Amino acid sequence: VYLETYGCQMNVNDTEIAWAILQKNGYARTWDLAEADVILLVTCSVREKAEQAIWNRLRHLKALKARRQQARVPLRIGILGCMAERLKEEILHREKLVDVVAGPDAYRDLPRLLAVAESGQQAANVLLSLDETYADILPVQTSAGGTTAFVSVMRGCDNMCSYCIVPFTRGRERSRPVGSVLQEVRMLSEQGVKEVTLLGQNVNSFRDTSEVQFQSAAAPGLSRGFSTVYKAKPGGLRFAHLLDQVSRIDPEMRIRFTSPHPKDFPDEASVLQLIRERHNICKQLHLPAQSGSTRVLEAMRRGYTREAYLELVHHVRESIPGVSLSSDFIAGFCGETEEDHQQTVSLLREVRYNVGFLFAYSMRQKTRAYHRLRDDVPADVKQRRLEELIAVFREEAARANEALVGQSQLVLVEGPSKRSASEWCGRNDGNIKVIFPDAEMEDAAGCEALVRAQPGDYVLVKVTSASSQTLKGVPLCRTTLSRSAACH
Structure with a gap:
């Protein structure tokens, strides 16, 4: 096959x-x-x-x-x-x-x-299930080098944003039992995997209701100023519990998660607290905005205003100093005016994301937008607006990355750089690509001999230059996640 x-x-x-x-x-x-x-x-x-x-x-x-x-x-x-x-x-x-x-x-x-x-x-x-999570099937990892892996923790989405086909192609939300996720992460740790990304279409609305003793817990809160189409499910173990348990398995394994919905970061935000406190949970968050215009966000049924989103960004940055932010944006959604577009441009400038995923709107059958709205922004206008958003995003990301020049970044080595076999490529804590030469360096463990990096190593790299997508630097020493955290 x-x-x-x-x-x-x-x-x-x-x-x-x-x-x-x-x-x-x-x-x-x-x-x-x-x-x-x-x-x-x-x-x-x-x-x-x-x-x-x-x-x-x-x-x-x-x-x-x-x-x-x-x-x-x-x-x-x-x-x-x-x-x-x-x-x-x-x-x-x-x-x-x-x-x-x-x-x-x-x-x-x-x-x-x-x-x-x-x-x-x-x-x-093509039957969709209300309970299928493939919890008993351990996926066969195929990622290059075996350094990083994805672990699915939930499937489906209940948010019903008006532009999105996902609830119709992947069904309603259902979460994997916590024990099943932990078993898979332990297995990956034993195989030497150094970074796990917890996956879900709406990962921070995770709710494991398989354990009877947790059935009585209250329904979760929402981020301040956010609303939801659906009544939240009461009871069960929430995402903060899962993240806590996963992060305890291996102190040398980095943990990421994607994709969350901004509504699921309430003010008491134990998830944000965990990210701040645990050295192996990456200081990186994906906060999909989709638009900077409150009017468009309402048409998209996102459940928040521009102001509520910006308040959340401020709260996240206060809670996790130095956090790296990424986001999704759609150019040319139904009814989007030039003024709406400019509000998205200004949001990109105001937040200054490190990583962005930007696309022109594509109408999908079955969605609420297909039935209730008109795809009335011409294709050439969508394309122009998309190109403008990309240009602004890159400009701001370059500024954000340039602020890291002169700093040391802990990089998990993933493999050789695509452009040069004499350079290594990896990612820092903020999920930004870092390129550095394959050179001899000290080992922080204190051994006399100089060492060279290998995939799966943690290397401290001093950043010497930056672009909107990549950092370049020189290797200082090979180290470990725990030792690096102790130095900070």
């Missing part, structure tokens, strides 16, 4: 889950398309461009399948994930190319679906 992944980190994790299931059922994995008997694409539906990439890929695979049929060597093609959920009928009927369609909650059914396909019939399962 040959697996190809498109889209978000959840899809990377889903690929590992699907592979774990297939491996248990006797499949072998190939990294060579020409060797494959089965090709599975794990797909994304969040924007039209993402789906277009899949249709283009299928056109390429059509030629490969035709050649296989001439040689009488069968080839089965499967579409997995969000696009399978959204476009099942179209995928099955368009040119009869695809043999298997499996939605995000149907991966356990893959062996049966592939067996049906072997008999020459098309097979599909």
Whole structure:
């Protein structure tokens, strides 16, 4: 089987889950398309461009399948994930190319679906579940070097933002039992993984209700000035408890999490307190804003105003000095005026994010925007506004990063730099890429001999230059996460 992944980190994790299931059922994995008997694409539906990439890929695979049929060597093609959920009928009927369609909650059914396909019939399962979390399946990690890993802690989303297809392709929120997450993180620690990212479509609304003794806990609060479409579920273990437990497993393992919703950082914010106090929880937060205009935010059903969002940013920066912030923005949402756009520009300037994910709006069927709003911003205007947002983001990110020049940053080495084999690439605590030369350095453990960095090492790097996306520096010494924290 040959697996190809498109889209978000959840899809990377889903690929590992699907592979774990297939491996248990006797499949072998190939990294060579020409060797494959089965090709599975794990797909994304969040924007039209993402789906277009899949249709283009299928056109390429059509030629490969035709050649296989001439040689009488069968080839089965499967579409997995969000696009399978959204476009099942179209995928099955368009040119009869695809043999298997499996939605995000149907991966356990893959062996049966592939067996049906072997008999020459098309097979599909796009049923969404209220409880499927794949808690008992330990994903087979495939990330390069084995230094970093993703761990899914919950699936689905209940927020129903008007632009977003995710609740329709991934279903309602359900959380994995805490014990299952801890088991997976322990296993990764034993394998030598040095950084784990806890994943969820809405990760900080995590709520494990599998433990009866925690059923009576009160419903969570919301960040000040925020509202939600849904009544919060009472009871259960919350995200702060999970983060606390995960961070205790291995003091040499960095912990990140994504993607949270800004509404779920209430003022008592035990999550923010944990980030400040634990040396191995990264001082980095993703706070998706989507727009800087209160009017547009209301149309998006985000549950907050510009003012409430900025108050949260101020609260986060007060709580966690030196925190790195990232965000998502949509250019050209329904009804967005030039004034609305300028408010987003000014928000980018005011907050000065370190990392940004910016996209032009893409109308999705089934969403509230599709039924209630008009996609009335012309494509060329969307593109111009997007380019303006990107330019402002880069300008401000460069300023934020330039402030780090002269400072020492603890870098987890991930592997060689893509541009030069004589340089290493890694990330600092704030999730910013850091490049430094492969040179001899001291070891903070005190051994006499000089050492060279390897993937999985923590290296203290003095920053010498910065751009909007990258820091460059010189290595000072190899160290550990605990020793580095003690020095600060």
